[in-house]
Amino acid sequence: MSLGVVKSLVGFLLLLNFCMFVIVAAIAGWALNNALDHTYSTGSGKPFPVGFSPVYFPMGNEATGFMVIFSLIAAVVGAASCLSGLHHLRVWTAHSLASSTASSMTAWALTLLAMGLAYKEIHMGGRNAKLITLESFLIILCVTKLFYILLIHGGFFGGNYCSYQDTYVATTTTTAEPQKGSTTVTSSV
Template sequence: MAGSEQLKPVAGVLLFLNFCMYTVVLGIGGWAMNRAIDHGFIIGPGFDLPAHFSPIYFPMGNAATGFFVVFALIAGVVGVASAISGLNHLRHWDADSFPAAASAASIAWTLTLLAMGFACKEIELHNRNARLRTMEAFLIILAATQLFYIAAIHGSSSLRRSPRV
């Protein structure tokens, strides 16, 4: 039990860090999505589709930007939800709250890895602005810190079940 109590502050710091970083990803991703909606293709009566029309067209970045932003937004929302579940686990720190926190964190991590893969492709293709580069960096860092958070809460696997009342 003593070993698991030592990991609680580590998990708390990582949880707070991840929550803040996922929030930044959501902010930048929201900006990119809003800009794509405002400045994307105008399609209506009398307008023809452009020759290379893509439903995930972004007026900034490169061919991977649309996929990157969409999956970054999904990873960000699930990451914030994971942080809320993790906060509940930190409050109780017992075996009853562990499964929800661990599964939410694992899902957020896998979605973050998916978004990170698109970030790597976007980096490879070049031609992106500073905000997209910031979001790429945050997702790459989040891939590591979310994994460390998962390791910290799994290291507390010696938690006791709380007595049923």
């Protein structure tokens, strides 16, 4: 594949992933806000009711709270990894590949964790349309983030990256002070 095609596909996947991570953050943020507005209020000195869970969500099932929290974390890390990927797309060197890959793989791992909790929530049932949308976006994000990681590594192994030696500029430096009667000693590094 030519460099232009690879960079175009990477750019498209970055934009797609960033938009999807923003949507996931918005839906998970709504669910967390809704849960915080409807949590138990016991007052001072009163004990918590039996069966109280600190991750209580009035919608969904027992897995909803964990899925929403991990979805929020995955969305924030994923959006940040897209910004790192944008820098990599701009400079496209082996050095920027390392930071882009590290942040992308971290975001992908967190998205996989949230997707696993989404599978558990799907299996348990009893969720509303917004949670079904959140689950769908998590599943799609796992696939598109994996394609992005494979694509930037495919470009690397295809030889489309310049190396450190390609960007290095040699300079001439003086290694010692010249003494009377001697010639100047220089070396190129």
